[in-house]
Amino acid sequence: MGPFIRAASLRGFVPLVGELGGEPQGLLARFGINPVTLASDDGLISITAHDRMLDAAATELERPDFGLLLAERQDLTILGPLAVAIESSPTLAEALRCSSRFIFVHSPALQIGVVPDPRSARGVVALSYRKDLLMSPYSPQAMELGLGLFHRVAVALAGDGRGIRSVEIPHSPQSPVQRYLEFFGCDVQFNATIGALRVERAVLDRRFDGADLTISRLALAHLAREHPDLNVAAAAQVRRTMAELLATGVPGLPQVARLLALHPRTLQRRLSGEGVSFDELLDGVRRDAAHRYITATGLPLGQVANLVGFTEQSSLSHAVRRWFAMSPRELRRVGAAVAEDGR
Structure with missing residues (x-):
């Protein structure tokens, strides 16, 4: 199934689609989501299927605010x-x-x-x-x-x-x-x-009116017991930090290491142990950000270049050709065609 999301995320989906004149069961079947799974908030469904179904529902029901x-x-x-x-x-x-x-x-x-x-x-x-x-x-x-x-x-x-x-x-x-x-x-x-x-x-x-430290501690203890913290790989932590920093400039190893409370050499060793380098991760984060900006927004390509850390639009063009074997404009056209096919 790949990455999941709890079925609770689709709470209200079936009646909403019905009220808008659609066929919720047909949508669920098309995206491989078992209606029985939705009966329990704790049921697990593919997050990719979940998201693509939302996009399809918005288009087919002509409700872009779905x-x-x-x-x-x-x-x-x-x-x-x-x-x-x-x-x-x-x-x-x-x-x-x-x-x-x-x-x-x-x-x-x-x-x-x-x-x-x-x-x-x-x-x-x-x-x-x-x-x-x-x-x-x-x-x-x-x-x-x-x-x-x-x-x-x-x-x-x-x-x-x-x-x-x-x-x-x-x-x-x-x-x-x-x-x-x-x-x-x-x-x-x-x-x-x-x-x-x-x-x-x-x-x-700001203090919450409903705050209750005793209940809070009990709830956190229950979560920690039933759902131990994921042993998040260093690579995942670095990718997440890079993605958050990218808008302010190309993140460097010392900057990322500082935010993760690690010495740069320690971080390098951990990444090496996972078979990946800092530069490889950074290239992947810039690739994914560029793909999103090019295919999901109408931002000028010069602005996209700045947002993913390139000083020149030509540098973005070279990188996009390396990543996707096409120019940024071709990638935008392909993205638009894919979105149209999903409608």
Whole structure:
């Protein structure tokens, strides 16, 4: 099956498709998802099939806001036992820490974290939401579902949306911009370097009304016992860190090692033990970012070059030919054709 996601992520999918005039059973069958699996939140389904089905539903039902519609039908409880730990946390910072630590229970392909503000605003940080594209291809509807739910949960925990500066979406608008503004109730930026909620740093320390340290500790202990932390390979940690840093420039070994609290030589040894080098990982991260920007956005190629760390568009062209055996413009045309075939 490959990387999975818990069936809870499709909570509300069947009735929503039916209400929009579609045939949910047909969609499930086409993408190899057993309806019986959806009967339990803890059922496991392929995250790639899950995401492609969302994109197909949006196109075929002529609802480009399908991901947002589904997010409106969901809440924190789709995360199962992790939800208890989150909602009993004393602050948003603590809730994010346990989310980052245990989000692999929901899907090992998903990552949540706190990163520097991609727009470098003073007193602002970004709450990032991303999928590891080495595990599964990018999906606009899955990203909008994830960010939509992330936003709803953040507002519910904090009590209101004050302090949220903007929502960052890594692709072009799928729906009229007004739809996004109405859903999120704040500024929305498209073709962003990461999927994220930009918030005032002070929001992270705001105390939750429902905080209960005893329940929080018990919930975390239960998660640690039932779902031991993944023995995350150094390569996976490095890829994740590189992807988060790429928007600010090409990350170097010392910078990545510092963020992982490792000496550069120690990090090199660990990567070598896994049969991979820092430069190979960096090349892969830049390749995946370039593919997403070229095929999922309409950004000018010169801007794409800057976003993946090239000073010249010609350097991007050479790299894309090496990676995909075609020019950036050809890759964009192929991406558009693939998207059209999926409709």
